[in-house]
Amino acid sequence: MDLSKLRYFYIVATHEHMTKAAEEIRIAQPALTKAIHTLEDELGVPLFEKSGRNIRLTVFGRHLKARLDGVFPVLDRIPAELTALKQEKRNTVRLNVLAASTMVTSAVISYKKEHPHTIFELTQSEEETDCDISVITDNCTVKQSLPIKEEYRMDERIDLAVPTGSPLSSLSSVALEQVRDEEFIILAGSRPFREICDSFCARAGFKPRISFESDSLIAVQNSIGAGAGIGFWPEHSWCGAPTGDTRLLTISEPPCKRTLVFRLHETARRSDAAERFFAHLVSRLCAIQNEKP
Numbered sequence: 491m492d493l494s495k496l497r498y499f500y501i502v503a504t505h506e507h508m509t510k511a512a513e514e515i516r517i518a519q520p521a522l523t524k525a526i527h528t529l530e531d532e533l534g535v536p537l538f539e540k541s542g543r544n545i546r547l548t549v550f551g552r553h554l555k556a557r558l559d560g561v562f563p564v565l566d567r568i569p570a571e572l573t574a575l576k577q578e579k580r581n582t583v584r585l586n587v588l589a590a591s592t593m594v595t596s597a598v599i600s601y602k603k604e605h606p607h608t609i610f611e612l613t614q615s616e617e618e619t620d621c622d623i624s625v626i627t628d629n630c631t632v633k634q635s636l637p638i639k640e641e642y643r644m645d646e647r648i649d650l651a652v653p654t655g656s657p658l659s660s661l662s663s664v665a666l667e668q669v670r671d672e673e674f675i676i677l678a679g680s681r682p683f684r685e686i687c688d689s690f691c692a693r694a695g696f697k698p699r700i701s702f703e704s705d706s707l708i709a710v711q712n713s714i715g716a717g718a719g720i721g722f723w724p725e726h727s728w729c730g731a732p733t734g735d736t737r738l739l740t741i742s743e744p745p746c747k748r749t750l751v752f753r754l755h756e757t758a759r760r761s762d763a764a765e766r767f768f769a770h771l772v773s774r775l776c777a778i779q780n781e782k783p
Contacts, residue, residue: 673701
């Protein structure tokens, strides 16, 4: 059965009037009548019968229309649904964030205030993933073969956070070797950050004694402030200085730093919002770096 003939039938069946249906379809009435007769011949049953000067559905016509009631309204909605889906995709930003998640989240919140209809999809995958923007570190081993359209790099110092009640809090800087016997609080949910912190300790000649680890950044920060141990604290990506119960010490030896890498991928061409958000993110990162003393 030809879909166009079924649609002609459906419109005629809705009006039960050939002239009105022809006007809606915008074809000549004789052509419409011929299409209906052809459909009846194909089905082998009459779909309409004369009722005075008008027409009405036969039992076969009523059955066919009832079945098509669930088809054509759905088909008619498809163009609008596809248009809406296309617009949604253009307003969606797909992020794969393996570092600096607090900074990225802060940028998302500020961007959403100006662009409330933007949709953000966040993943944290070390496997290759299709995304518009990825955030990694220079020590990250994530498989990455997505073509890069634009890249922004930001060096970040790693400090040592100590509770204010610790004797260490009176110092302004410290060599890691001096704290080899201290207990460490570790952020467990970020493997690249854990690896780089372990490498700092290894360069200082020891393996850190872990007293507590959590994948919650807030839990790690609060535990250090509560005096449960000391920990590494990124200069920027944990969003600034700690509260009054924690003090940051510069690590004098070995040099402790990492490079944050923000990448806009070629896949972002499918999303206008991704390019706009990346520009917003880079602007915020530049402002952070310009605030450095």
